[in-house]
Structure formats: C-alpha cells, structure tokens
Amino acid sequence: MNITMAKVMLSTILVFLMQLTFAQQETTYLITDFDGGGILPNEWQSYGDLGSHGVVSAKPNSDGKFYEQIWNGKKDEGYIVSQSDITFRIIPKKKLKEKTITNVFLRMDINCGGAPGTKINIVLVDGPNDCCTNDVNWQYSFVKNTCEWETIEINLAEFGYAYDPNNHEKSIDITKVGRVKIGVDIFSGTERQIVQFDNVALVVKDKVEVTGYDDSTSIPENSRLKSTAKDFLVGIAVNPSRVQDTDYSALYTKEFNSVTAENAMKMRSIFKGIDEEGNLSLDWTNSDLIVDFAQANDMNIHGHTLVWHESTPDFLKTFEGTNQEFESIIEKYITAVVTRYKGKIDSWDVVNEAIADGTSDFRESVFLERMGTDYVKKCFQFARNADKEVKLFYNDYNLVFDSKKQKGAFAIVDDLINSSLIDGIGYQMHIDYNFPNKLALKTATDLIVDRKLLVHFSELDVKTNPKGSIKEFSEKRDMEQAQKVYEVVEVYNAIPNEYKYALTIWGLKDDDSWVTPRYGFPDWPLLFDSSFGKKKAYSAFIQALQN
Numbered sequence: 001m002n003i004t005m006a007k008v009m010l011s012t013i014l015v016f017l018m019q020l021t022f023a024q025q026e027t028t029y030l031i032t033d034f035d036g037g038g039i040l041p042n043e044w045q046s047y048g049d050l051g052s053h054g055v056v057s058a059k060p061n062s063d064g065k066f067y068e069q070i071w072n073g074k075k076d077e078g079y080i081v082s083q084s085d086i087t088f089r090i091i092p093k094k095k096l097k098e099k100t101i102t103n104v105f106l107r108m109d110i111n112c113g114g115a116p117g118t119k120i121n122i123v124l125v126d127g128p129n130d131c132c133t134n135d136v137n138w139q140y141s142f143v144k145n146t147c148e149w150e151t152i153e154i155n156l157a158e159f160g161y162a163y164d165p166n167n168h169e170k171s172i173d174i175t176k177v178g179r180v181k182i183g184v185d186i187f188s189g190t191e192r193q194i195v196q197f198d199n200v201a202l203v204v205k206d207k208v209e210v211t212g213y214d215d216s217t218s219i220p221e222n223s224r225l226k227s228t229a230k231d232f233l234v235g236i237a238v239n240p241s242r243v244q245d246t247d248y249s250a251l252y253t254k255e256f257n258s259v260t261a262e263n264a265m266k267m268r269s270i271f272k273g274i275d276e277e278g279n280l281s282l283d284w285t286n287s288d289l290i291v292d293f294a295q296a297n298d299m300n301i302h303g304h305t306l307v308w309h310e311s312t313p314d315f316l317k318t319f320e321g322t323n324q325e326f327e328s329i330i331e332k333y334i335t336a337v338v339t340r341y342k343g344k345i346d347s348w349d350v351v352n353e354a355i356a357d358g359t360s361d362f363r364e365s366v367f368l369e370r371m372g373t374d375y376v377k378k379c380f381q382f383a384r385n386a387d388k389e390v391k392l393f394y395n396d397y398n399l400v401f402d403s404k405k406q407k408g409a410f411a412i413v414d415d416l417i418n419s420s421l422i423d424g425i426g427y428q429m430h431i432d433y434n435f436p437n438k439l440a441l442k443t444a445t446d447l448i449v450d451r452k453l454l455v456h457f458s459e460l461d462v463k464t465n466p467k468g469s470i471k472e473f474s475e476k477r478d479m480e481q482a483q484k485v486y487e488v489v490e491v492y493n494a495i496p497n498e499y500k501y502a503l504t505i506w507g508l509k510d511d512d513s514w515v516t517p518r519y520g521f522p523d524w525p526l527l528f529d530s531s532f533g534k535k536k537a538y539s540a541f542i543q544a545l546q547n
C-alpha cells in the first residue's frame with residue numbers, strides 16, 4: 001500500500017469514527033481538510049472576474065494545510081472565489097428526507113491572515129452553473145476583523161440571502177437541492193484582503209437548539225419589553241407631540257425605560273441663530289418637553305445628537321466669520337446644551353454619522369471644513385468639559401456590514417479612546433428583514449466589546465419592503481421581520497453585562513416611521529402596527545430574551 005492509499009484509508013476511518021462519536025447528537029461530513037481527508041480532498045480551485053489578482057495557495061498550518069486567497073486590491077470591482085472543483089452530493093438525499101435545514105450546519109475554520117477588515121462571503125449554489133443564472137446562490141457575509149483562526153458554524157437556515165434578485169424570495173430546501181457547491185468570495189476593495197479556510201464540514205444535528213422566533217408559542221399578556229430585558233435599557237424614539245398624546249405616552253411608559261428624542265434635540269430644533277456679539281439664540285421648548293416627560297416617568301434619557309451634518313442650521317452653513325469663530329460657536333453650543341441637561345441626560349451622541357458611505361473617509365460637512373479632521377475629537381472634548389459624568393457616544397449606520405465605513409469609524413473611535421473621551425458606540429440598526437445576518441451582527445458587536453466600550457443598538461427598525469416589491473404586509477414578511485428582530489436582540493443580550501447600555505427602537509408604530517416617507521415605498525418597520533397592536537416582531541423581542 002502506498003502512502004496516498006494509506007492516507008485515504010486513514011481519513012475514511014477518521015470520518016467514520018467522527019460520525020460514530022457524534023452519533024447521538026450530530027453527524028459530521030468532512031468535506032475537506034486540505035490535507036487528504038474528507039469527501040473532496042484538495043479538489044478546490046480559484047476563479048473569478050479578476051482571479052489573477054488573487055494568489056491562491058495551500059499552506060501548512062497546525063493541522064497540515066489550509067486554503068488561502070489573497071485579494072491584492074488592485075481593482076475596484078471583482079471577486080475571487082474558491083470553489084470545489086466538482087459538484088458533489090454532500091449528504092445522500094435519503095438521509096436528509098426527514099430533516100429540515102435547521103438541522104444542517106456548515107462548519108469551517110476561518111482566518112483573515114493578517115488582513116483585518118476582510119469581507120467574507122460564503123456561497124451555497126444549488127444548480128449546474130457557477131453563478132446566478134438558473135441557480136440559486138445563497139450567500140452569507142460577514143467582516144472578519146480579528147485575524148485568528150476560529151471555528152464558525154452557520155445554520156443553513158441562515159443563508160437565504162440570494163444574490164439573484166429573482167430568487168430573493170426563495171429559501172433553501174436542501175432535500176431538493178441535493179448538490180451543493182461551496183465558495184468563499186472576497187469582494188475587492190482598494191485594500192488587501194485575505195481569506196484562509198480549513199476543515200470544511202457539514203454537520204447534521206439530531207437535536208438542534210432552536211434559536212429563532214417561534215410563532216406557535218405565545219408570550220404572556222403581561223410581558224413588557226422593559227421588564228423582560230433585565231440587563232439593559234429598552235429605548236424608544238419619541239417626539240414632543242407624541243409624549244403629550246395619551247395613546248402614545250401610555251405605551252411609552254408601559255414598555256420602555258429610556259427615551260431618545262427623534263428630532264427635538266438636534267441642532268436644527270434647538271439652535272435658532274447667532275447675534276452680532278456671538279451670543280447664541282437657543283430654543284429649548286421641544287427638548288425640555290421630552291426631558292420633563294422622561295423625568296416625570298422615571299425614564300433614562302439618551303441625547304441625540306449634538307453634531308450631525310443633516311441637522312445643521314442654514315446660518316451655520318453660510319456663516320461668514322473665521323474658522324476660529326465658527327469653532328468657538330460650536331463649543332458654546334455644545335457647552336450650553338450639555339450643561340442645561342447635566343444630571344438629567346445620561347448619555348449623548350456627540351457626533352453622528354461622520355464617515356461617508358462605502359469609504360473610510362470623513363463625510364463632507366461644514367464642521368469638517370471649518371474645524372478640520374480633528375473636529376470630532378474637539379466636539380467630544382467640548383462635551384466632556386461641560387459634563388464629566390455624562391456618557392459620550394459616537395453613532396453611525398451601516399457599521400455592521402460596510403467594512404470601509406466600519407474601519408473609518410473605528411479609526412475615529414480608537415483616537416477618542418486614546419484621549420479617554422468616549423464611553424460607547426451607537427450602531428444605528430436601520431436594517432432589512434433579511435440583512436445583515438446574525439454572524440455579521442455579532443462580529444461587528446464584538447469590535448465594540450473588544451474595546452471595552454458600551455454598546456448602544458441605537459435606532460432599530462427592520463425594513464420589510466426595502467426594494468418596494470410588496471404592496472401589503474404579508475404573513476411571511478411579518479415572520480421574517482420577527483426572526484431578524486429575534487437575532488438582533490439575541491446578539492445584544494449576549495454582550496457581557498458591563499458593556500450593555502440600551503437597545504432603542506426608532507419609533508412606536510409602523511405608520512410613524514421615517515422609512516416610508518424617505519424611501520417612498522410602503523413599509524412596516526416597527527414593533528407595533530398602526531393601531532398600536534403588538535406585531536410578531538414584538539413577541540420575538542420578548543422571546544429572544546426568554547430563551
């Protein structure tokens with residue numbers, strides 16, 4: 001017997017033993033370990049639009065070899081993929097007959113090889129082609145920032161984000177699929193990205209702990225969001241007219257223990273002008289109303305937001321004084337607002353959305369133009385000078401999946417940490433019913449926890465019609481939205497208690513949301529329907545905390 005035969009035999013025995021060992025709970029089908037073992041030993045190849053820019057190699061690691069792709073970032077577009085060379089039946093159909101995909105997991109070891117920020121897409125294909133036509137390609141994406149080997153396990157039920165829009169609605173029925181190819185894509189950027197993977201396996205579990213929204217279990221009538229969440233605040237975005245409307249205020253106080261002013265504490269609402277001596281004219285009517293309401297009802301207050309490009313009064317944009325004068329006005333403004341609510345407002349979004357979408361660069365704004373690239377730090381310093389106790393947050397959207405924006409935001413944050421000026425980060429959770437996935441949420445959340453900062457999921461709403469394709473809210477979308485809310489709450493609740501702050505929902509009823517006016521499609525993004533009725537998403541929030 002030659003060495004190759006012996007290796008194959010050994011690996012076959014190993015696979016058999018692995019199956020035996022886990023027979024009670026799980027069966028592992030090793031696809032490949034890149035070292036001769038598995039159903040598909042080493043038979044992987046690279047392809048892609050710009051595949052030549054990716055160096056693909058098999059290198060030794062502790063257990064033998066792994067597969068590596070390097071994207072050198074020479075072009076703006078393109079991808080490289082490693083994919084099994086042949087299509088194969090991972091699991092004989094008959095074994096899966098009685099299973100659902102919730103029993104099946106893709107397990108692999110993965111690393112980003114010293115290139116933090118790499119965006120990894122794992123793709124399952126159920127058809128004869130490589131991509132997109134006649135096939136369904138389910139993709140699962142996340143950004144990997146900590147470049148150490150880790151074993152990930154993805155429930156196949158969590159794939160389901162098909163990148164062919166025509167197949168978007170489908171979900172994987174693995175009993176019909178039968179043949180599966182697995183690829184790992186690196187979408188290019190201007191920067192080097194690396195994916196290393198090893199020990200790819202499918203795992204079929206007999207007993208799967210169901211972590212998902214269960215529509216068949218009703219929640220007790222007396223459940224409340226705020227009391228079910230034991231270790232963090234549950235917040236709601238409010239505005240002055242609604243806190244004075246008893247239909248709203250009754251629910252606000254019953255369900256929530258924190259408020260954020262949706263608009264009333266923004267600059268445009270408070271800052272009305274500057275006179276010739278440089279005195280500020282400030283209108284506290286709306287912001288006071290909200291503070292009074294929260295205090296009267298013993299609710300926490302998160303201040304939103306001291307500086308935001310979208311809420312800059314016109315007179316500041318056209319201000320004719322010097323940059324120094326501009327800066328001193330901003331200092332006076334921040335000092336005045338923070339001082340007025342000292343001891344009443346627990347935390348502030350100091351600067352909101354400073355990074356431009358899809359880049360790591362500052363967004364253009366009058367603050368950047370007048371105060372320079374240090375403007376964020378200066379604003380944090382002004383806020384800190386005014387109140388030593390108040391918690392200071394940087395708040396932004398898309399940080400979970402826009403890897404460049406994430407990088408830019410964390411560069412700001414790390415600088416603030418070095419100057420001891422920041423207490424927490426707000427991830428605005430304006431997300432879709434099917435995106436981003438749970439692993440991406442968790443990976444991005446870990447970035448905050450790793451830095452020992454407070455985590456605020458600050459503006460949760462879950463779009464159910466992001467592409468405008470539905471006219472009515474279907475039962476299916478209702479369920480999918482609930483599942484996404486469940487995942488968000490699960491990820492939040494798993495944060496170590498000392499880094500939890502609040503999970504804030506961006507509005508009460510579907511028809512109150514900013515989403516429909518902004519995007520022009522009907523949508524149902526919140527936890528209550530337009531008649532103040534609890535949706536499945538509400539129950540999912542509660543369930544995620546109870547399971």
Ligand code: G3I
Pocket residue numbers: 262263266310311352428459514
């Ligand atoms: O109050 C006026 C009203 O008098 C007028 O008749 C009406 C006509 O358009 O406009 C009303 O003001 C609107 C205000 O919401 C209150 O409804 C503004 O036009 C509108 O621009 C404003 O939108 C807000 C938006 O921020 C801009 O400030 C949304 O309510 C608010 O949900 C949204 O929230 C932001 C966060 O602050 C930051 N993150 C993103 C998030 C969504 O855009």
